[in-house]
Amino acid sequence: MLEASGLVKRYGDRHALDGFDLAVSEGEITGLVGHNGAGKTTFVEIVTGLVRADAGKVTVCGIDALRDSRRARRLIGVAPQEQALYVTATVRDNLRLFGALAGLRGVRLRQAIEQVAAELRLSDVLGQRTGLLSGGQRRRTQAAVALLGEPRLLLLDEPTAGADPETRQALLAAVRRRAAAGVAVVYTTHYLPELADLGATLAVAREGRVIARGSQQSLMHGLPGELRLRFDDAADGEGDPRGSTRDRASCVAGGRDGPVSILTDGVAEGRALAVAARPAAAPSDRVSPAAAGRWPLPAQLASRARTVGGELRISSADPPGDLAALLAAGCAPVSVDVRKPDLDDLYRAIAAEVPGAA
């Protein structure tokens, strides 16, 4: 359905795209993810004919989208991230214009508007000016414009950003229905659970290239998550809960060369804890777990631990095992969260594997 290969686009010395490859089949939902500047915008602009590629090839349903852009555009529905609606016009006016531009006329146009409005729960606001709609309603109108005209390829840019749950569900359901009907979907988001909901495959863009492609499960497999532990601030009876949490998170671990103190005091948030080795010959320095609420941090966790905002965070590929080790060491957190690996973890892991991707 969509095939892009070797796309190159330069802006002066900067390569916005540098050999961008992406193929999306009929009925497939591809989650295109990547940080700002990864090349996603430029890719979409090239597919929709807004920007000329310096090199490469794009076909949409076999049509050369670079040479015959207008023909290709007839098959594409786009929902940009920024609101792109005529705010003084009603929802119906907006849909009527873009439906007509997509080739719908007369009864077919009217029916398509009613249908997409019902699907995205906009029927009650068809006569309202888009400038007066709520954020969620505007999001749905944005998406409705893209869905009109039965496109074969949908390019949706964070269509649920800032949307309420109702809007999110309506949009995801609409996308799923289109994919089930054979529409190819390129869906950008920073919210990976949404892509999991859609059963989307991932394409990770970085510095103008797609550096990883596959199912979310296969790409995320083996990536470490994070244990997040909070401690009982009130028990210290101090005014500053973050300070008291730090004290609680201060702990002593047994290192290879002897006991190792890991002290949070004076360490900037977000950075790894300072690790200070103590002579093995001074076992008496070892702080008892019972003393002042301190406990020994297992040595195998020391290099993966850091504090952020009063939390002790431990990068972990085996959260249950690491938590068991912590509890066995006397750690008594008031709450433990296990964060699953996210996009940042994926980027970091891929950057470590792909030469030049970092």
Next chain:
Amino acid sequence: MQRDALARTGALIRHNVLLMLREPGPLASRMILPLVFLLLLHPLYEQAQGQRAGVTQAVVATIVTFSMLAMSIAGGSILTERIWHTWERLRASAAHPAELLVGKATPVLAALVLQQAAVIVFGVAVLGLRVSALPLLVLVMLAWGVTLTGMGAALGLLVGSLSSLSACYDIGGMLLSSLGGALVPLTAMPAWIRHAAPVSPGYWAVSALEAALRGDAGRAVLASVVLLAFAAGACLTAGIRAGRGWGRALRV
């Protein structure tokens, strides 16, 4: 294929008319103010130049001055597309750029010609304005309308905000129409202004309208051709600006 293009162009024209009517304030003020101005000031012109010449001068002055101010309709129509991020969405549609252009320009041109027509009709019906060659006058009004549409669109593409646009039209419009001899006859102006006047499209508009009203086809056509040259220059500027990524809004 051609039918599709016509349908899309028709949809764009309809939509742009609708946008104007949804916010009728600017359009209404551009239609009503010239008539009020003409009604209040024509005695002054008549006293200075006599009844017939005075009415002609008053009508032409009103048309040129207020139609230049009405360029804001064209510029505003273009600039709001960027503010609303809709221009790129239009470009990403199946519509050809020419269809987008015609769809945007037609309602604006119609509004500008309608404004001129309203002043002429008012002049004829209320003040006794004489029109010697109506077809010629219609041609001149169209040429002036095209020029205003082109210049308005170019300004709409060059400035970055509605307030800047408004300032440009107010200052530029008044300056160019005055320099062109619309408000005060050039014969009453200092010599340097008389020499500089032809650089203003307002000068050629005054010239074309006066010639059309008195039935001087040669002068009316010549002035109209010059006006269309101004329009071509403005369209070229607009085209270059639009071609350099104006209105890029998609951020995926």
